[in-house]
Amino acid sequence: MFESGYEALLVALDPLRLLWLALGVLVGLCVGLLPGLGGTVGMAILLPFVFGMDPYSGIALLIGMAAVVHTADTFPSVLLGVPGSSGSQATIMDGYPLAQKGDAARALGAAFFVSMVGGIIGAASLFALIGLARPLILALGPPELFMCAILGLSMVGVLARGAAAAGVLATLLGVMVGLIGLAPQVGQYRYTFEEPYLFDGIPIAVMALGLFALPEMVDLVAADRSISRVSKLAGSRLTGIRDAIRNRWLVVRTSVLGTAMGIIPGVGGSVVDWIAYGVTRQTVKDNSQFGKGDIRGVIGPESANNAKEAGALVPTLLFGIPGSGTTAMLLGGLVLLGVQAGPAMVRDRLDVTLAIVWSLALANILGTAACFLLAGYVAKLSLIPAKKLVPFLLVIMTVAAYQATRHWGDILAFLAVGLVGWVMKQVGWPRAPMLIGYVLAPSAERYLHLSMSLHGFDWLLRPLVIVLGLLVLVIVFGSQIFRLRRGKGRRPGLGDMAGRM
């Protein structure tokens, strides 16, 4: 195995393939940098080019792009409070407050460094899991996947502490928005008003941009200030690296968590950053500054979201089960390259699988280096007065929103969701739970239905379901128990955090 790994490294280090990898990284960085565009868009851009390439070069191009989207998407998350892609939603919880304090460069430095470490840990985990993943994936049936969705929803308990009722209502609202469109079990359209645009539901890019970007832009102009409330940027990128090294075990913990969540098809990838954020907040000492600009709130989710990409490749490559839009398109790309995903990837095409592992690791290093070079300049964006910055952002957001399905409905939905998000922000309703509810609603409904159809109520007694259920209880009630035991009294609740989200 190690010999094959060494040979695959030599293949991956071929100058021409490195060039393809660098091109993929460049596209990934651009896609990540533009809010609303994610890995799926990047794949869509690159797929037409891989036809006819040799498998290693094609893989270098595709994996190079997919590996670094979640490195570059930190820029908008930290500087604008807008998720650069679905994997960096939780980064804004503390990244944006840090930017407001003038610590944007520090947050970016920490985020890029841990993204690289997370990506490399993920690649190493993928290498280790190649032989072990089969029993793990086969153990996950619809009941376990449903519990994974509930695990994601339980993050609401962490995010909405201090505004529990509003948090739960926001989640329910998100779930209802997530149910718009075709009901998977019976083929019936729900809440679509017979509008074709709504038949597939509201796209996630539109939801994220509307909920987070538009309210922030309106408020920045209304308050007539820049993103940073201080006139000079404080911490440097190196301070961020020092922060990351100081919290090295947190990086390792959340990277492993990210890889593990990424393995779960369909559910893990979409909420891994929230789960990592929740776990980080619950397990560190003194979390009173979370939501107000605690660097650990950036380190946790950023370590996890890059590691997740490697995890997501386990079911994709070994079983042909794509866990996300990006990996689904990667499967298509592999077919174009003449590679058939499935158990044979370990048996007959180990060289290709290992080349993917190396491409992942190398792309993370390249992407981080590029982001480091850019960070200092990009961080200065946070000092520009809002009235001069916002109109440009509005144009970018509108273009990005329209690319979701290329329908006029995208722009109108962006406006409508933005208005709801702005009101929620003003009146102290947390917005993050709404997004989580929206993301998880379809999979929760589908897996619950499958669980009931296949097992009746017996699925509740499956061992892994019980373990995941206990985990949900620990997440929901754990912090309260710790707080009572430590006798810390009232912790600043959702407070400003909720509104920022």
Added chain:
Amino acid sequence: MPLQTKMRLSFGTLIVLVFAWTGWQALDFAELARYMPVTMSALGVTIGIVMVLTDAFNWKRRRLTTGDDVSETAALYGAEEREAALRDGSLDPEAADDAPEDPRKVARRSIMMFGWIVGYVLAIWVLGILVASALFLVVFLLVVARSGWLLPVIGAALTVTGMLVLSELINIEWPPYLLEGVIGI
């Protein structure tokens, strides 16, 4: 009652009505498509009513509904506290009129910003996104940001160029618009 409190109570009530409507609609769905929306709507109505009543009670008792839950970055942050301070005399009304955090002024500016956004979208509908974006950038930067001519002109030119390059490179598409036959970009 402060603007923020009114907004919170109205928004809560509206959401309760939305949940009531979604639940009502869901009763007509096929059985398997009904469970999730009916359950969620019922929960939404129940928790929503409890929350609105709790907010109303908090307002009556403490003159505060948003409490610590509202964001420091929200435009209306501190609106309730400000009006409470005016009521109990700890804030001088004359000084308060000029204070930048006057919620009515902030709300006016927010509504105006939404107006700009709606205007931009209408311009896209009529003129197309390229022309509308250039026009929006120039007018907004001149009128709202009060900048000189250089930034609006160069900014608009660079933005439109960037959009054209993107559309060539990564196959980005633009929304159809009314005057497409006339403008033709």
